Amino acid sequence: MDFDLTPEQSLLKDSVGRLMADHYGFEKRTSFIASPDGFSREMWRRYAELGILGLPFAEADGGFGGGAVETMIVLEAMGRALAIEPYLASVVLAGGALRHGGSAKQRASLVPALARGDMILAFAHAERDARYDLAHVATRARRDGAGWVIDGEKTLVLHGDAADRLVVSARIGGDVGGADGIALFLVEGDAPGLSRRAYPTQDAMRAAEVTLASVRVPDDALIGAPGAAFPIVRRVAEDAIAALAAEAVGAMAELTALTVEYLKTRRQFGVPIGSFQVLQHRASEMLIAEEQARSMAMFATMMAESEDDAARARAMAAAKVQIGRSGRFVSQQAIQLHGGIGMTMEYKAGHYMKRLQMIDLMLGDADHHVRALARAGGLFGDAA
């Protein structure tokens, strides 16, 4: 057992960290948000140059053969910078569907473009009444000659507006809420019958409501075996939880550091407010919450590559609970310790709070996952 990064991983960490430090200041970020795409195409190109857009994909497919640790390194850096590019949507979620379910032909045709930054993908899975139920798919796909016809409505599709292609889940059999009968399809962003209503999110990213009205796709648009895609969806969600955990840890680390710095510089009653014990203890508690979250993000990273489905699911649930709770604690304390300045849009702290809170509410909040874990017999089970 060791916590050391390999020399290659250390190099990756340094170069992503430097990229974000050099090009992702808070002012820059504000200008990226205001740009027409709502994120930086320039940064997207830089990510491609650094190799992180193709990071988790096999080298044979045109990727860089990185694992969960590499993804953790990148997402933590993005969390620190509050990056708003569609990395999670394109590389982790939709890209994950390709990795876990795509055919060699599909991967060969898409991964190189994705890695070069020439193509953005999105994962159109969630639906209106699904809340956190991954099997709640009411969108239908039916056979039509040599292809399929998809009808339905997808919601909260992260970066669905920017996506050149979408990975869409649809039901070809079974009942809504059932694991059987779910299929995944690659759909062109400009496919006739597909419409998107885009909007900004609380955390300054983008999302879209996607309507599919008799959208026709060829047979080779199918990812995985027809009707058996639920394990892929679940695996993608688990990868995304591990990635979000790393991102949240990056955000918490920066937010704690920002707050501690403020405590040292802000003076009241003639002294730095960080000299007051009640505030020191809050800051210490923030650090503990951050470190506990970091530990669980590492645990999730390790378990993301486990082939034990039940153990992996339990680990991801546990990690999501921890980052949800730690993230809320750290961000609330940060705003409180900053006082009025923490409430303003022009200051960074509140933006971390917004991202951390949205992370909690994605893919199941802390309460959802603690319930799931309790129903699954707990984290330790009989084995401790």
Place this chain on the structure above:
Amino acid sequence: MDLRFTPEELAFRDEVRHFMRASLPAPIRKKMVEGRHLEKDDIVRWQRILNAKGWAVTHWPAERGGQDWTPVQQYIFQDELQQAPAPAPLPFGVSMVGPVIIAFGSEAQKRRFLPRIANLDDWWCQGFSEPGAGSDLASLKTAAKRDGEHYIVNGQKIWTTMAQHADWIFCLVRTNTQGKKQEGITFLLIDMRSKGITVRPIVTIDGGAEVNEVFFDDVKVPVENRVGAENKGWDYAKFLLGNERTGIARVGYSKERIRRIRELASLTRDGGRPLIEDERFREKLASLEIELKALEMTQLRVVAAERTRDPKKPDPYSSMLKIKGAEIQQAVSELMLEIVGPYALPYAPDTEGANEPPVGPDWAAPIAPTYFNWRKISIYGGSNEIQKNIIAKAILGL
């Protein structure tokens, strides 16, 4: 980064686990599982079994009887011992005064005391806290005046755990009242059979009497029983307090307690069905497991960092382990209390050979006392508030 144990580490874990199963005497294990009071003889007997195997002082240097294990192996050993669940080797000797003597003691002290600590031939207790010196330990007043080849010690120590069993006490005493209070403290080893020592038990809210007051009235201590230099005791005390880096979180014991919670919650019926089937209870337990898993990972990270740290300097991250470990153990004791419910009420003193039949389930009696007793965990060894001060200062730079 690979957080799995290597095949060698797994083999080592199996070896330790097998030893614990084969060697931990059943009556001791039973008391541990049931949360009952251990007698002095239980603790001595078990430590001598460990010592015969060479495992009583594993973290000491090999030439002093320790094991040349990696930090991960040390962690695995401790985790398996705690999960057995077995008593820890007496910490006052093995984890506190032993490492201080190794680091700062004379060769004669090492030869005289270390083997007897390992075999628990000498039972040590800790003379740090005083009525006026708790969190502000450096304000201690127990005085040692030099008189030829002796110090004459006068004063009082308090909260001295198991002083009633002790052969020796290691003490912080004041040898200089001028200048900074930290710079007038000396570290003395005192024979508990010395003339002028009185031990008075303190009954705690659980009804037990594991802590004591120790009074010193013109106690003569040979100068050769001073550790290191006069007036340098504060440095040794800081070393001692930061030394028990990894054991303090007691993760293995909490894992074992969570198994016990599952077991007892399965035996307890609530609304006609086992309490363990109650969704709210299960969610509380799951939340606790998550906290514990996070702590375990945090602890492993601290363990892994030991390789590259100065072993003579305390790691401020151990304060984090202390705080979370205390919170989790106290949460465990609350959940146990919730399970036992109304049968927490009867008070039955935990004395060996009591023949009264239990009121309610036979496992009920120790639970409420343990809950009361475990409030100490966030107080001893530097209260959780002191630990937060340490984090604020040493890590955050506030």
